[in-house]
Amino acid sequence: MLWNVTTVEYLNSGHLGCPGCGASLSMRHALKALGEKTVVVIPACCWSIIAGPFPTTALSVPLLHVPFATAAACASGVRRALITKGHQDVQVMVWAGDGGTFDIGFQALSGAADRNEDFIYVCYDNEAYMNTGVQQSSATPCGAWTTTTPGGKDFAYQKKDLIGIVLGHHPAYIATATVSFPEDFYLKFEKARKAHGFTFLHLLAACPPGWKIDSQDSLKVTRLAVDSGVFPLIELNESGELQQTYRPDSPIPVKTYLQSQKRFKDLSDEDIELIQAQAEEKNKKYLPA
Amino acid sequence: MEIINQDSLVAPGDLNEAPISMTTTEGNLTGSWKFFSPCLQEKVSPCRTACPIQNNIAEYMYFLNQGEKDRALEILRESNPLPAITGRVCPRFCQQECNRLQLDQGVLIGSVERFLGDYGLKIPYPAPEKKRSERVAVVGSGPAGLAAAYFLARAGIQVTVYEKEAEPGGLLRWGIPEYRLPKDVLRQELDNLINSFNIGLECRQDMTSEKIEALSSDYQAVFCAPGLGASILPREFAGYDRVRQGLDLLYDLQQGRIPEGRRFAVIGGGNVAVDAARSLLRYGKEVEIIYRRTYAEMPAYPDEKRHLSEEGIPVQEQSLVTDITPHKGALRLSVSQAVKSEQGIVPGPVGSEQEVDVLVLAVGQTEHLRIEPKERLFVGGDLQLGASSVVEAMATGRQGATAILQQLDPEQEAPELPAPEPAAVNLTYVPRKKPLLLRETALEERVSGFVETDPGFSEDEAQLAAARCLSCGKCTACGLCWFFCPDVSIALETEADPPGVTIDSEHCKGCGLCAFVCPRGVIRMEED
Ligand SMILES: Cc1cc2nc3c(=O)[nH]c(=O)nc-3n(C[C@H](O)[C@H](O)[C@H](O)COP(=O)(O)OP(=O)(O)OC[C@H]3O[C@@H](n4cnc5c(N)ncnc54)[C@H](O)[C@@H]3O)c2cc1C
Ligand code: SF4
Ligand code: SF4
Numbered sequence: 001m002l003w004n005v006t007t008v009e010y011l012n013s014g015h016l017g018c019p020g021c022g023a024s025l026s027m028r029h030a031l032k033a034l035g036e037k038t039v040v041v042i043p044a045c046c047w048s049i050i051a052g053p054f055p056t057t058a059l060s061v062p063l064l065h066v067p068f069a070t071a072a073a074c075a076s077g078v079r080r081a082l083i084t085k086g087h088q089d090v091q092v093m094v095w096a097g098d099g100g101t102f103d104i105g106f107q108a109l110s111g112a113a114d115r116n117e118d119f120i121y122v123c124y125d126n127e128a129y130m131n132t133g134v135q136q137s138s139a140t141p142c143g144a145w146t147t148t149t150p151g152g153k154d155f156a157y158q159k160k161d162l163i164g165i166v167l168g169h170h171p172a173y174i175a176t177a178t179v180s181f182p183e184d185f186y187l188k189f190e191k192a193r194k195a196h197g198f199t200f201l202h203l204l205a206a207c208p209p210g211w212k213i214d215s216q217d218s219l220k221v222t223r224l225a226v227d228s229g230v231f232p233l234i235e236l237n238e239s240g241e242l243q244q245t246y247r248p249d250s251p252i253p254v255k256t257y258l259q260s261q262k263r264f265k266d267l268s269d270e271d272i273e274l275i276q277a278q279a280e281e282k283n284k285k286y287l288p289a
Numbered sequence: 290m291e292i293i294n295q296d297s298l299v300a301p302g303d304l305n306e307a308p309i310s311m312t313t314t315e316g317n318l319t320g321s322w323k324f325f326s327p328c329l330q331e332k333v334s335p336c337r338t339a340c341p342i343q344n345n346i347a348e349y350m351y352f353l354n355q356g357e358k359d360r361a362l363e364i365l366r367e368s369n370p371l372p373a374i375t376g377r378v379c380p381r382f383c384q385q386e387c388n389r390l391q392l393d394q395g396v397l398i399g400s401v402e403r404f405l406g407d408y409g410l411k412i413p414y415p416a417p418e419k420k421r422s423e424r425v426a427v428v429g430s431g432p433a434g435l436a437a438a439y440f441l442a443r444a445g446i447q448v449t450v451y452e453k454e455a456e457p458g459g460l461l462r463w464g465i466p467e468y469r470l471p472k473d474v475l476r477q478e479l480d481n482l483i484n485s486f487n488i489g490l491e492c493r494q495d496m497t498s499e500k501i502e503a504l505s506s507d508y509q510a511v512f513c514a515p516g517l518g519a520s521i522l523p524r525e526f527a528g529y530d531r532v533r534q535g536l537d538l539l540y541d542l543q544q545g546r547i548p549e550g551r552r553f554a555v556i557g558g559g560n561v562a563v564d565a566a567r568s569l570l571r572y573g574k575e576v577e578i579i580y581r582r583t584y585a586e587m588p589a590y591p592d593e594k595r596h597l598s599e600e601g602i603p604v605q606e607q608s609l610v611t612d613i614t615p616h617k618g619a620l621r622l623s624v625s626q627a628v629k630s631e632q633g634i635v636p637g638p639v640g641s642e643q644e645v646d647v648l649v650l651a652v653g654q655t656e657h658l659r660i661e662p663k664e665r666l667f668v669g670g671d672l673q674l675g676a677s678s679v680v681e682a683m684a685t686g687r688q689g690a691t692a693i694l695q696q697l698d699p700e701q702e703a704p705e706l707p708a709p710e711p712a713a714v715n716l717t718y719v720p721r722k723k724p725l726l727l728r729e730t731a732l733e734e735r736v737s738g739f740v741e742t743d744p745g746f747s748e749d750e751a752q753l754a755a756a757r758c759l760s761c762g763k764c765t766a767c768g769l770c771w772f773f774c775p776d777v778s779i780a781l782e783t784e785a786d787p788p789g790v791t792i793d794s795e796h797c798k799g800c801g802l803c804a805f806v807c808p809r810g811v812i813r814m815e816e817d
Contacts, residue, residue, distance in 0.1 A: 002768035002771075007781075009777050013314070013776050013796035014315045014318070015776070016314070016317070017776075019322065019775075020798075020800035024775040025773065025775035052310065055310045055312050056317070057311070060313070208800075215801055216801030216805045216814070217805070219806065
């Protein structure tokens with residue numbers, strides 16, 4: 001089978017993700033990578049809807065819907081309950097959007113990371129509160145249109161550097177990934193599965209309506225994010241350093257990435273230059289040549 | 290609705306109060322959301338479109354990759370009766386259009402074709418499904434005549450080929466030298482073709498226009514492809530016995546008649562010039578080419594030109610021979626620099642003299658027989674097209690055969706090739722592969738005899754080469770669309786023949802990611 005991926009599916013069709021939803025495709029492959037013995041914890045986010053209304057579920061593994069701010073706390077509880085009941089071989093995975101991670105669930109995330117709780121925290125970042133109608137979050141990049149930033153997000157507020165913050169909690173494993181780079185994506189889930197302690201995976205997940213792109217472009221756009229250095233694919237290696245796991249053959253300017261989405265359509269040339277500089281600076285900080 | 294995976298649920302127990310969803314979302318028929326539907330439609334690969342005989346490359350490469358050599362050969366033979374020959378001498382129109390050129394290295398189609406052709410040399414062609422009573426005559430056993438004979442015989446027609454020479458093949462035998470097309474391969478492939486279909490072969494029949502006219506009353510139809518046969522002789526070179534025509538020289542060489550003399554100059558820049566020069570070199574002659582335009586403009590095939598340079602044959606480019614004088618049993622040539630003017634290419638002021646024993650002309654061919662096509666008389670090959678190539682000549686043979694069959698049986702619809710809709714490929718998810726190297730016979734060995742310059746592919750190499758083919762336009766059940774479907778709405782059928790995918794239109798939301806990722810351009814989104 002392609003990339004040795006199992007043909008068993010844990011995501012059911014008929015889920016309520018939008019056409020071309022990156023978060024749905026990411027879930028499909030995250031579960032294929034982790035396997036049947038996985039408990040998924042979902043705070044309020046797009047996935048609260050995608051999973052289907054009561055009495056239906058889009059997953060064929062257990063899924064807990066929990067309050068917005070509590071994903072990491074609930075996952076800590078699930079892990080402890082599993083330990084108490086003697087289930088050592090079950091994975092616990094938080095599956096939270098950027099709102100529930102960067103903003104509202106931030107405190108619980110920090111607490112769990114600090115306690116080095118043994119679960120995988122996945123943030124599928126689509127860079128705004130999408131299911132409530134595209135409101136900005138602290139994960140929204142500068143210049144992006146949302147309904148609360150109709151003229152583009154103010155350049156005074158850069159996208160929060162969550163990798164930097166979580167890194168400060170000394171996690172067991174941390175990585176960025178996006179499903180348009182499948183081999184890299186699977187490798188990182190595999191490493192997260194094997195790690196003991198708190199692991200954090202930051203996924204970039206395209207949102208066709210929120211990013212104002214064609215559903216058919218949702219893979220292409222996240223590939224451009226990687227190739228332009230806006231979203232570098234990185235991980236924490238064994239010696240405790242961040243390293244790039246994929247180096248684009250031919251790096252492209254961020255302009256190409258920005259112009260692929262209508263949420264950035266009002267950017268001026270100076271804005272684009274600024275974003276280019278920000279991306280370069282961030283890459284320099286984490287990935288010294 | 291199906292109750293899912295109860296075993297993996299935490300037993301409700303003290304969670305009695307909590308609502309637990311137990312049914313799958315599959316009951317939501319999200320297919321009703323879509324505005325576009327993915328449609329599976331195989332396309333024609335660009336290589337096939339570029340091939341004058343439209344070999345189904347994507348398909349035979351696919352079966353070769355599956356280890357089904359016989360099926361691959363069968364598909365190749367559907368359009369190409371002479372793959373061991375074309376695999377060697379065709380200039381590879383297909384390879385220039387290969388989609389894989391955009392990724393790493395184009396597929397070496399010709400070498401795979403040659404491998405399959407050689408594999409088929411001893412495998413008879415499948416017998417026609419039904420025998421028919423009609424008889425058709427073919428004049429000329431070059432590639433055009435043989436292709437026509439093949440497509441007619443395959444349809445069950447009784448074919449008789451009339452050939453002027455003692456042996457069949459036309460320019461394949463008398464033109465193209467042994468180091469590019471060994472006579473042994475030629476003989477085996479022609480014998481296999483002729484014997485498999487019981488094609489009648491009448492050699493040493495020099496057909497005049499009258500005789501051809503007569504044939505059309507004895508046979509239901511006649512296909513005429515006697516080639517060009519005559520060479521152009523510019524006036525200033527007429528009447529010298531040390532001036533030879535390139536084609537005649539090649540003809541003699543192929544029969545082992547080696548001309549006297551040591552120093553040869555060949556005028557021309559096409560395949561005849563290059564083949565004559567390279568052949569003479571192999572007989573130990575000193576040879577050079579004199580060409581009126583630049584080396585880059587020489588119309589001979591690029592590989593031939595490269596071999597010419599490698600073998601150290603000098604080309605005096607932009608040069609014109611303006612005068613020849615016999616001198617002590619040799620020829621003295623006045624050579625001028627060629628300059629472009631409004632009257633064409635004319636001799637410039639700078640000139641020099643040189644002496645040669647034989648001057649070879651290779652400045653073009655012309656018809657030696659004039660035949661007007663009429664109701665039951667069809668014309669093809671170089672006579673119809675002007676000097677062309679082996680597969681282009683074969684293509685006219687196929688067209689001629691189709692036209693004849695149509696005339697014999699007006700009810701029957703002509704077999705139609707699929708419309709050449711190019712497959713829009715996406716190479717994003719095609720892994721790069723190491724380029725393959727084409728081996729060539731060592732230079733010393735090459736120039737000291739007539740061993741093939743291109744030794745061809747071993748079975749392993751041919752497999753590696755075939756594995757690079759994407760089979761553009763044909764679903765191979767590679768699984769990319771399945772992998773990237775966010776709605777779990779594609780099922781792969783790897784075991785089916787042909788393999789494929791099915792789309793669950795009840796759940797597919799029409800996002801189009803499958804159409805985007807398909808490396809072979811098989812899926813197209815159509816508005817509902
Ligand atoms: C030196 C040379 C090298 C070439 N190299 C290549 C190459 O590498 N690749 C490529 O694709 N093409 C090559 N070509 C071109 C290619 O060979 C021709 O385009 C092709 O052979 C034309 O096919 P045909 O069937 O029309 O004619 P021919 O091949 O010329 O065959 C015509 C046949 O008809 C017979 N005939 C003629 N008159 C009569 C008659 N009156 N009665 C009965 N029979 C008759 C002839 O004897 C001959 O057998 C080369 C050509 C030459 C001259
Ligand atoms: S990859 Fe194969 S099918 Fe596609 S153009 Fe090249 S040879 Fe033809
Ligand atoms: S992606 Fe692969 S399996 Fe899907 S239609 Fe294209 S060739 Fe077939």
